[in-house]
Amino acid sequence: MFIVANFLIATAKILNLGLTIYMWIVIARAIISWVNPDPYNTIVRFLYATTEPVLYSIRRRLPTNLGGFDFSPIIVIVAIIFLQTFVVGSLLQFAVHLGPR
Numbered sequence: 845m846f847i848v849a850n851f852l853i854a855t856a857k858i859l860n861l862g863l864t865i866y867m868w869i870v871i872a873r874a875i876i877s878w879v880n881p882d883p884y885n886t887i888v889r890f891l892y893a894t895t896e897p898v899l900y901s902i903r904r905r906l907p908t909n910l911g912g913f914d915f916s917p918i919i920v921i922v923a924i925i926f927l928q929t930f931v932v933g934s935l936l937q938f939a940v941h942l943g944p945r
Contacts, residue, residue, distance in 0.1 A: 845942045852939035860932045867924045870895055874917040895920075 873891045881888045895917075902916040 846944050849939040849942040849944075852935050852942070856932045856935035856939065859935070860928055863924050863928050863932075866894075867921055870899075870917050870920050870924075873899075874914075877914070 869891060873895045876888060876891055883889070898920055899914075899916040902919050903914070906915060906919075
């Protein structure tokens with residue numbers, strides 16, 4: 845069972861790394877939105893292309909009268925922290941219980 849445990853540990857670490865990277869991409873997107881970025885810049889286009897599908901789906905479900913402030917990046921960051929705590933933590937604990945005793 846140690847092979848399954850090692851696989852789950854590796855999966856949890858990769859998932860944690862991917863979620864952390866995506867969280868920093870969302871933070872960069874939020875900071876970039878405070879200025880008037882060049883829409884043809886490749887970094888700006890990358891940030892918008894990777895975050896807009898998730899942010900747009902949250903914006904559709906939020907009420908529109910929030911004083912002009914976009915709460916969708918905050919909601920995404922909170923969801924990422926929840927996933928890191930719950931899913932990654934659960935995978936790691938399950939892998940520890942499967943490992944050698």
